[in-house]
Amino acid sequence: MYNYNEIRLQQKVKEIKVMYAHYLHDIPKGHIGGGLSMCECIVALYYGVLDLENAEKDLFILSKGHCSQMMYCIAVEMGLVSYKEIVEEYNTIEGRFGSHPNRMKVPLIDFSTGALGHGLSVSVGAALFLRNKKSNSKVYCMVGDGELNEGSNWEALMSANQYGLSNLCTIIDKNEYSSSDLLSNVMTIDPLKEKLLSFGLNVIEVNGHDMHDILCAFDSFKKENHRSTAIILHTKKGHDFWKIEDEPRKWHNGHIDDELLQRIVSNMN
């Protein structure tokens, strides 16, 4: 079984969410909802699951690159950059922290993304390379559920099955919303689990805000030796933020004002 301190990770989630609330207040605007739905998983990855110590590190690609703001908070928390830097250099000509993440500029970012539907194919290639090298490193790629409208993702998953990439873990942040509306009103991807199973993948479904469940899911992935894995995280867009979590359609992209910040932070405490 895994050996993570769940309590510590849950505490880390809370600290990062408080920083994130301040960040979305201090910068003009950001993709608030989608950053929050993936927060627990990102913390699990960077503070537990990913092997970042060895020379051959695990790889993480945020295919839903618009949620870069959450990644920048993680970078601050990990001591790679300062909070001041991610604020002052956010989306500026000379700055490093664009609204979509750039691997040349931000130490935490393994691949620059922005347009949806790219991360999975790149992850397939990375996994192929690692397997050829007989490396123990793994590749993790997070996609959004709205993002799965893009056909390119399905080409990638088809190939993950064909190549038997058991070192590749696809993570779907299923927060049920695309940028404009409930995904089921726009272009449903359901039934998702059945689709992924029919693509020959090892599919795990969990509550995306339950740290224990998330860690167990990654543990299962690491034990799978034949098939490529897909973890469906059932999440809430805007999770844990007062008002925002009740208005998911409104908060795909937005700014937190003084009053809202105060309410969010006091509500979290």
Place this chain on the structure above:
Amino acid sequence: MDKYNVIVCNNPYEEIYGSDDIKISKIIENALEENDDLFWVNLDGAKENSDLQLCMDKMPDRVLNSGIAEQNMIGLSAGIALMGGKVICMSYGPFVAMRAIEQIYMDVAYNNVPVCILLTGTGVSGGEGPTHNVVHDFAMLRSIPNMVIEAPADSLEVKWAIEAYLSNPVPMYIRCGKANMPLIHQDNPSEFKIGKAELLNDGVGVTVFATGNMVRLGLQAVTELEKQGMKIRLVEIHTIKPFDRNIVEIASKDSTDFVVVEEHSVIGGLASIVADVLSEGKNGVRVHRIGVPDEFAPDGNDSSLYEHYGLTASRIRKLILEIVEGEQ
């Protein structure tokens, strides 16, 4: 001009159907044996008993079939290159440049990972109807930063372009004619440089710029004109990007007319690049374009399309004569 092999054929596929002197598949196979971090990804191209299939059997971890999925092919190639590998990503031409343009733009160029995209059967060499023509790729790809675009004139230049990629891996696009291209050059690799135009013949008055399959037509045309006592400059452009601006500036000083020949739309390709450079200089030179007009091509086999569009040695010769005699 003596150091070049003049091939006599009015259009590229009239009689000579390609040469087996230097096969692309053998070039890559040798490279795979010498570079254990090189991958060869192909798009459903491994016919039974082909060199590619034999290679796939021998090196299944590094020679991969992406299936009929251009976007995934480019994406996964970017992933391999991201991790430190080199990749030759090869397909029969028509669908990659358009279908996977976003992957080329974002995964390869923007992330600046060294993927070599090698396409065969480009231009109108497909002979399978307009859905299978590639006459827009220069126009699209040259506006993407970080891309190197090579349009080799023969299989030796394909070999040198691949070698250049292997010794200095960068995002690269190599646009070949149908399969293996007959040899114009002699085996002098030191004269081949990415970004440098090659002067195949010198002259004044009219300068011909040619690229890819059209180079051997241009060479034939100026050779015939030389027999009539006319010295016409012929410049081979094998690097579309980064473009050798200098050669245009030099040629503009003693030319009244340029003839630009390409197996590409007259919009946005080599003629447009030459005109761009000219317009920034001090010397006015008239640009005559021989290329594919702004329309969808009719059906027809490879040879007939070249004749239909005047992508021929005879048209090049005729146009030069008209210019010299003041009729153009």
